[in-house]
Amino acid sequence: MADVEIRLAELRDQINYHLYRYHTLDDPIISDTEYDQLMNELRELEAAQPELVTPDSPTQRVGAEPLSEFEKVTHPIPLTSLGNAFDDNDMRNWLARVGRILPEGVTTADLEFVVEPKIDGLAIALTYENGLLVRGATRGNGSVGENVTANVRTIKNIPLRIPAKSNDLTPPERIEVRGEVYIPIAEFNKFNKAQTDKGERIYANPRNFAAGSLRQLDSKITAQRPLAFFGYGIGYVEGAEVQTQHQALDYLKALGFPINPDILHTADFNAVLDFIHTWMTRRNQLPYDADGAVIKINSFALQEQLGVVGNAPRWAIAYKFPAQEATTKVLAIKGNVGRTGQITPYAELEPVNIGGVTVSQATLHNYDDLAKKDIREGDTVVVKRAGDVIPQVVKPILDLRPANSQPVQPPERCPVCNEPTSRQGEDVALFCINAACPAQLIRQIEYFVSRSAMDIEGFGIKIGEQLAVEGLLTDIADIYFLQRESLLALEGFAAKKVDNLLTSIEQSKQRPFHRFLTGLGIRYVGSTVAELITTTFPSIDSLSQASEADLEAIEGVGPRIAASIVAWFSRPANQALIEKFRQAGVTLQVIQPAEADSTPQSLAGLTFVITGTLPTWSRTEAKEFIEQYGGKVTGSVSKNTNYVVMGDNPGSKADKAQSLNIPILDEETLKKLASEGKTAVT
Ligand SMILES: [Zn+2]
Incomplete structure (x- = not known):
């Protein structure tokens, strides 16, 4: 093999790996500039020797392969990516290229343009049938994307039915709306700050956040993420007449889609450039991260005639901001x-x-x-x-x-x-x-009183700060030793407020033990882990005696969590803190409900696999239900699987179940199986 062929193979491997890190894992390990350098080298080598271009070269595709866990979606019309311009000269060259292939009788002076800021988010295609949202799909590699309908539904500014506005517009029979899912900058900063406070991983940029949130297998996580959407185009439409990009945007707006408010429609190419320059200097005033502007030729008829070259349409271009x-x-x-x-x-x-x-x-x-x-x-x-x-x-x-x-x-x-x-x-x-570090105290208090922990009503962050600053709280246990008189002496604390606060504090002493454990803010011990641990260690005394090995024996508890818990309890200051909670009368153990659990173990001995979106339950809820009735839930279908519980949009697991002849249940039949036994489903 010639040296150049070896280098080409290296570049393809490296770039494909980085694409995978970026698009599939949302966890890039090189900068965009380093990535661009690799791509440029590959493009140059391939341009010099086109016969060496292979079908698997990254230059031959738009993005990365979709994750196998999502159902794959073939786009009826591919979602192309755009060519780039980096300065006004590139823009004029683009216009000149367009001019050379315009049909007879049309010149660049006749063109109209539509320009809008380019949001750094994730492109999606939304399909509506007779007004109803039936599918949301990511771009994926341009031809094949992922079905993320369940996640798309959680994005609040995407209409589930159109027209979303109360007008007398008849919805088209079928329409594919294209746009960008993104996170507003303010939300992004808030999210990362909260993650930092929790000692958890942060997202490198808003694009990674949008991608990582939209591509969660559990749509409940997506629902907690403050994602937003802007529509920017129509893939296809049946049952409506739309002839230009500007009409398309007006139509989308009329149907109730959020459209970027900063859109320019003009026949003046200099106005296009002015608009771009304006937004380049004002980009930081936008509530989202904009990395450029997108320029499209307005007429769909001309768009069609100009066509596509390689992966990119000739009739549009992205101007990248420096x-x-x-x-x-x-x-x-x-x-x-x-x-x-x-x-x-x-x-x-x-x-x-x-x-x-x-x-x-x-x-x-x-x-x-x-x-x-x-x-x-x-x-x-x-x-x-x-x-x-x-x-x-x-x-x-x-x-x-x-x-x-x-x-x-x-x-x-x-x-x-x-x-x-x-x-x-x-x-x-x-x-x-x-634990007594003052810098941490205010944030610890905030967390201890929060909904996921002790849920002390009326005890907001402001109160926490004030009490810490006034010296009334020196650790989180002091919350239970607050005196009515000292609170009344504070600014803004009327008698009613004080009494309500003290009542809430008193009530919180009865919270379940796992919520107290969550409130301690031990690293890696969030509410889920706390609940898990209290099933094996039902009291603070048994937990504080536990060794790392004891803890690791709990399914779902790894060495990181175990080490963190042992380190926390080994500190004398933390032991003293626990003693204070004990003196205050806070519940430090699991209180068994008076009646014994009488759920019949009707699913004992049966193994289930859950796939797809169930009508009313999350997968976790379905799993809890099965386990409550004595059944077992595993992650993959095998000969040992007794039933597959299937919802909407099941993945490959459904095919596997069919090939192994494993009975498939829906949510309703699962409930019947648990209550009435096997005869209910045969
Ligand atoms: Zn410190």
Whole structure:
């Protein structure tokens, strides 16, 4: 094999791997720029020797393969990707190319354009039949996408029936609406902040968030994600006359779809360029992350005549905005302490203007990332921001590094309470595990009183902060020792408010033990894990004696969780905290219900597999039901499966069940099977 063939094979493998990381796992490990470099090299080599282009080359497809767990959807009309322009010259060249293939008698001066900001989200196709949403599909590789209908339904601004507005429009027989699913920047920042506070993984950018949220196998997770949608086009429509892109947008709007408010319709190409320049400078005022503008030729008849070249239509182009980067100096590198005690490094910067906003702080994610990038105090660095996303330090400029600079070491002591910091296992995160650390206290209180934990009504974040600042709370157990008189002395605490608060606090003492355990905020011990643990360790005393091995013996508890729990209970300060809760009379064990569980074990000995979307139950609820009646639920269909419980849009499991002749039940028949026995289903 010639050297060039070996290099081509390497590039294909590498790029396909990175595409997989980016599109399938939503977890890229190289920057867009590095990725573009690989793609450019591949394109150049292939252009020089077209006979070496293989069908599996990444240049031959639009995106990545869909995940196998979602049902695959073949798009009736492929969702193409757009060619890119990077400056006005590219735009004029595009117009000139279009001009050369326009039909007789039409010149570029006759063209009309529709321009809108390009949202950095995930493209989807929504199919409506006689007004009803019947399918939502991701773009996938352009020809084949994934059926994400259940998830799409959870997005609040996507109409389930059209017209969504009260007008007398008759819905078309069939229409495919195309658009972008995205997350508003404010929501993105809020979500990542909450994740950081919980010590959990954050999303690198809004696009990854939208993709990761829309492609959840459990649509209940998607429902909790603040996703939004803008319609930008029609794939096809039957039973309505639409002749231009601008008409299409008006029609979608009339049907009740959210349409980008910042759309330009013009016959003046200079106005197109002006519009793009305006949004390039104002992009940070948009409530979503915009990475460019999309320009389309208005007439569908002309679009058809211009056609598609390769993967991209000739009649549209994406103008990409330049990255928002600037260089500045790192004045200091400091640590911020979150609720779980996680210490996140950040850089204090010499204030610098990036895209119209003054940036004086940037996140450094974690100490491993900081060490890898080797960013030091005194360094001149490249800082990047996208929309209003929290600015990040990209890299140091080594040529400008001061001679005496030193690498940053992770702090050995908490920047707030000065207690020793700790790392847990292989984890990249650094922690202050002192439960009395003041920086953590306010966030701990907020979490302890929250709905998922002790659910203390009327005890908001403001009250938590106020009480901590006034010194009435020095740890979370102090909540149960608050005195009526000291509360009344505070600003804004009338007698009624105080009495209500004290009543709520008193009532919370009776919360189930697993909710108390959740409220302690032990790392990795959220409500699900807490419930799991209390089935084996039904009291605080048995749990605090548990070894890592004891804990790992619980199905669903891994070494990370086990180590975190043991470390927490090994601290004398935390033991003292538990004693305070005990004195206060908080429930520290599982209270068995008075009556014994009388559910008949009618499904004992039977193995079930659940697939698809059930009409009223989530899969977890169906699993709980089966287990309550003594049955077992496994993840994949085999000869040992007795029944497959199937809902809408089942995956490959349904085919497998049929090929093995395994009986299929719906939700209703499953309930019958449990209550009436096997005769009910045969
Ligand atoms: Zn601390």
